[in-house]
Amino acid sequence: MNRLHTIPPTEQVYRSHVPPQYDGFSIEKYFATRFSYQDEEEWSRQILAGKIEVNGKTAMLGQQLSASDLTVTQAGLRTEPAVDRTLNMIYQDKMVRAFNKNAPIPVHPCGRYFQNSMTEVLKQVYPGEVPRPIQRLDVTTTGIIVFARTREAAAFLMREFKQNRVEKEYLALVEGIPQSKQFSIDKPIGRLKGSKRFVGKDILHSQSAQTDVEWLASIGERSLLKVTPRSGRTNQIRVHLASVGLPIYNDSVYGQGEKVCNQEFGLHHRRMRFQCFDTKIELTASSPEHFQPFLEKEK
Numbered sequence: 338m339n340r341l342h343t344i345p346p347t348e349q350v351y352r353s354h355v356p357p358q359y360d361g362f363s364i365e366k367y368f369a370t371r372f373s374y375q376d377e378e379e380w381s382r383q384i385l386a387g388k389i390e391v392n393g394k395t396a397m398l399g400q401q402l403s404a405s406d407l408t409v410t411q412a413g414l415r416t417e418p419a420v421d422r423t424l425n426m427i428y429q430d431k432m433v434r435a436f437n438k439n440a441p442i443p444v445h446p447c448g449r450y451f452q453n454s455m456t457e458v459l460k461q462v463y464p465g466e467v468p469r470p471i472q473r474l475d476v477t478t479t480g481i482i483v484f485a486r487t488r489e490a491a492a493f494l495m496r497e498f499k500q501n502r503v504e505k506e507y508l509a510l511v512e513g514i515p516q517s518k519q520f521s522i523d524k525p526i527g528r529l530k531g532s533k534r535f536v537g538k539d540i541l542h543s544q545s546a547q548t549d550v551e552w553l554a555s556i557g558e559r560s561l562l563k564v565t566p567r568s569g570r571t572n573q574i575r576v577h578l579a580s581v582g583l584p585i586y587n588d589s590v591y592g593q594g595e596k597v598c599n600q601e602f603g604l605h606h607r608r609m610r611f612q613c614f615d616t617k618i619e620l621t622a623s624s625p626e627h628f629q630p631f632l633e634k635e636k
Contacts, residue, residue: 340439341419341600342453349412349451360404364389364396368408374448383410412451420453420476421600424462427481428620432490432613433471437622438482440602444470459484471495472503475572477588480507480606480622490613497611498569504610507564507574508553508624510603510631511583512592514560515552522548522577526570533590534572536580546570548577554634559586561631574604601627 359367365384369377381398383389389396390409402408421439428435438444438455445456459468468484469491485491497503524536527543537543547567554561560583566573575591578584584592586603605628610619624632 340421340423341441342422343419344417344452346414346416347452349415351410351412351446351451353408355402355404355406355408357404359402362402364391364400364402364408365398367402368410388413415449415451417450417453420450422453422458424458427622428618430616432487432616433483433485433494433618435481435483435609435618435620438474438479438606440477440479441600443476444474444482450476455482471498473571474606475575475604477602478604478606479602479625480604481609481620482606483609483611483620494611494613497613501568502611504608505566505606506608507566508605508607508628509550509562509564509574509578509583510586510605510628511560511562511578512558512586513583514555514558515550515562515583517552519549519551522550522581524577524580526573526576534570534576536576544568544570546573546577548574550578554631556630556634559631561628561635601625 355367359371362370365377365381368380369375384396384398387395388411391400391402391406418441420442422442423439425437425439426434427437443450443454446454451457456468456470466486471483471485471491471494474480474482485494524546525538525540525543526534526536526546527540529535529540545568549565549567551563552560553563562583564574572591575585575588579591586592587599587601588603605624606622607624608621612618
């Protein structure tokens with residue numbers, strides 16, 4: 338069943354404060370670095386067209402930004418990509434809400450997505466409550482996503498993540514057959530240009546990253562893996578698996594997704610264990626239907 342939801346074109350306005358690490362950046366470099374779905378040339382065109390304001394005044398090309406400056410971008414009338422806006426709640430208490438995320442849908446507005454994002458959907462469902470996602474899941478990643486319901490809970494859980502006290506387990510449906518039952522990928526991850534990540538020690542600003550993998554089952558030339566990230570780098574699982582010749586099924590960035598025209602995706606956040614103040618929470622999210630033949634074979 339096609340559950341993708343399309344909304345009419347809307348006028349999109351983005352507001353953001355400049356984080357401290359971008360203090361002193363030129364405005365075009367700031368936008369190209371922080372919002373890398375467009376390159377510097379495209380951001381420069383928007384600045385010259387008067388589409389961006391800084392602290393209430395029209396921005397100038399080359400303008401130097403300071404930490405905490407307020408930028409407002411008039412993105413114009415846009416049609417957002419269709420998404421699956423279904424909310425499948427699996428847990429809630431006074432501090433957090435957790436959902437089994439569908440795909441495709443981003444967690445928060447980014448790139449071409451605005452109203453078609455989980456945070457914007459949650460604002461409509463729970464008016465007056467600020468959705469505070471405590472982790473990142475990509476547009477095409479399904480599974481457990483947790484939102485803090487209070488500022489205090491968000492701060493506590495962010496510390497738990499930073500101190501590596503949150504346990505996560507993923508299922509990855511990949512193209513190819515592993516060479517061993519269990520293995521670890523220990524390769525630093527960084528960026529060369531834009532938002533795409535790569536592995537290698539020579540990549541600028543690369544950070545250490547480790548991913549543990551267990552081969553569960555294979556059918557034909559596809560395999561199901563249990564994956565445990567030991568660090569929290571952006572796109573870590575997708576990058577690491579692609580680097581060893583096991584790209585995620587239907588991944589358009591690190592795999593062969595552009596050749597697969599369906600709504601089935603290959604990365605699922607299945608289990609998560611963490612503590613929020615005095616409450617220990619363990620969550621499990623049921624897997625998408627196309628994972629089931631592999632899970633049955635594992636049994």
